[in-house]
Amino acid sequence: MRSAMPSALRVATPRMAMDRHEKGIEHVPGRMDKPLTEWNGGYGGDSRRLPKVVQKLLMGRPLTAEEKAELLWRFFELDQRARARAAKTKTVVWTVGLALLAFYLAVYQRSWIVDRVMAWLSPPAAPPA
Numbered sequence: 103m104r105s106a107m108p109s110a111l112r113v114a115t116p117r118m119a120m121d122r123h124e125k126g127i128e129h130v131p132g133r134m135d136k137p138l139t140e141w142n143g144g145y146g147g148d149s150r151r152l153p154k155v156v157q158k159l160l161m162g163r164p165l166t167a168e169e170k171a172e173l174l175w176r177f178f179e180l181d182q183r184a185r186a187r188a189a190k191t192k193t194v195v196w197t198v199g200l201a202l203l204a205f206y207l208a209v210y211q212r213s214w215i216v217d218r219v220m221a222w223l224s225p226p227a228a229p230p231a
Contacts, residue, residue: 120168124154138172143180 123130126139138153149157155169165173207215 119166120155120172125172138176141176143177 120138122128123133124135124138126137129137134150135154135157136151138155141153141156145152149160152160155165155173158165158169159173
């Protein structure tokens with residue numbers, strides 16, 4: 103009987119939906135928690151500044167379906183942002199690397215390049231008769 107009491111209370115208490123501040127629709131001055139849309143996925147040292155959904159998750163309290171969906175969407179956005187940043191970084195590194203290789207070849211291997219281009223452009227030598 104005693105073990106059924108907490109689960110019955112948990113079912114009986116209604117779960118509160120996310121308010122407009124938590125969703126990032128309107129900002130309420132003076133609230134400690136950040137809206138979920140402005141959260142960058144980090145901790146920052148003060149758990150009161152985390153979004154309410156993340157605070158509930160850290161405390162092990164059950165999340166509503168809306169809170170789960172919003173949190174998953176935020177994690178998806180953060181993941182996509184990280185992937186885009188990694189792709190940009192990779193593109194910049196490859197571009198700079200190829201530019202440095204072209205510069206090295208143009209400055210230090212000029213005679214080798216000229217010999218190869220001239221050998222490619224000149225007609226093949228006639229066989230000796």
